[in-house]
Amino acid sequence: MDSTVAQFFDQMKGRDVTFIGLGVSHRELISLFAKKGAHVTIRDRRTPEQMGEEYEKLKAQGIDFILGEHYLDKLDGDMIFRTPGMYFHHEALKKAREEGKVVTSEMEVFFDLCPAKLIAVTGSDGKTTTTTLISELLKAQGKRVHLGGNIGKPLLSHIEEMGPEDYAVVELSSFQLLSMRQSPDIAVVTNIAPNHLDVHGTMEEYIAAKKNILLHQNAFSTTVLGVDNELAASLAPDVRGKLVTFSMQGPVERGAYMDEAGDIFYADSGNVLKIMNRDAIKIPGDHNVLNFLAAISATWGLVSLENIVKIAENFGGVEHRIELVRIRDGVRWYNDSIATSPTRTIAGLNAFKQKVILIAGGYDKKIPFLPLAPKIIEKVKALILMGATADKIEDTVRGFSGFDGEKLPIYRVGSMEEAVQKAAELAVDGDIVTLSPACASFDLYQNFETRGEHFKSLVRAL
Incomplete structure (x- = not known):
């Protein structure tokens, strides 16, 4: 010890x-x-x-x-x-x-004492998948990995088992980061978008909390930023050690990126190496390409090219994140309960190439739904709303330019049971039904996992 x-x-x-x-x-x-x-x-x-x-x-x-x-x-x-x-x-x-x-807090004490190499991930969206991918990549390379923080096990309980050759891979929320005065060896910020404003009150405090993941790093550290996101990119001047970036919009100076053909590369000071095409990534959606780019950027030099491709081809995703629950009478049912903000639901809708039946609504985190409205009009064939935010979402969608009630019918339900039954009535062979709430679960459930499990049990019982 x-x-x-x-x-x-x-x-x-x-x-x-x-x-x-x-x-x-x-x-x-x-x-x-x-x-x-x-x-x-x-x-x-x-x-x-x-x-x-x-x-x-x-x-x-x-x-x-x-x-x-x-x-x-x-x-x-x-x-x-x-x-x-x-x-x-x-x-x-x-x-x-x-x-x-x-x-x-558990994480504050863990960061103070941790003997292992620390990699931490934060962001408004994608942090759980990115954290899990980093863990899987390191494990594929034969490293001893401890996964925790906002996911997995409480790491302070297992700190006596850790050594200097191990890796602790940690997901951190804004609530955890707000009081942190230690930063990891490798810090990853996937993106920053409005979230948890019901608690933080202002975007300024929310951003300041996220920034703590890198503010206390030293000159020997690495910071990974998703530069397609303006707020994450704006943290670059605060980086003290090595800055690595990732992008789906073209080349970066140092980090992983994707070109117009969907080929993924890693660049470092003029040297560029092709890794794979995005089609090699098993889990769907542009947001998961970004998650992979972030994970590659965080582990470059620690994980072989062969193992990066192997994980891309075999990693099936994390529970409650565009998780295929079942196919019934030709209808595909997906659980995306992790989508607790509009940006998460937008990413979830973009993962599908066709219009879907969307179940949404929940606890009000005081986040505006206006950015979600055009995506719902574009990607949703029927909208089923429940929970405390149902009125807000419906009013925003109906009030948005281009809304047509005949093309996009909106249904109101009082429970998850009613939502699943209504979706089952509406869906026909070839349809997709997805639970992607754009809201937290606290009006009806303890957390998004409980909500997702309830949805899955109802779908399986159809």
């Missing part, structure tokens, strides 16, 4: 450690800190009855609980871990910091 890691856990003996939220990233950590001799308290909005068996199991380990509506009152402890989705500037956390409490 790395000596810095060992020293950190030795210091936890007898310390009061509070975890806000019993979520995925905290479950393993709570047991680990308890085993290391810390006095652990869990604060959660849920009641013991809502937690069920998990509450009894943790209580038996000597872990204390503060539960219910007032779970954030009088925050205390030598160290307070906020859940990844909790806003850093939440009033309860601000008050705790003002009182001198240590407020941190």
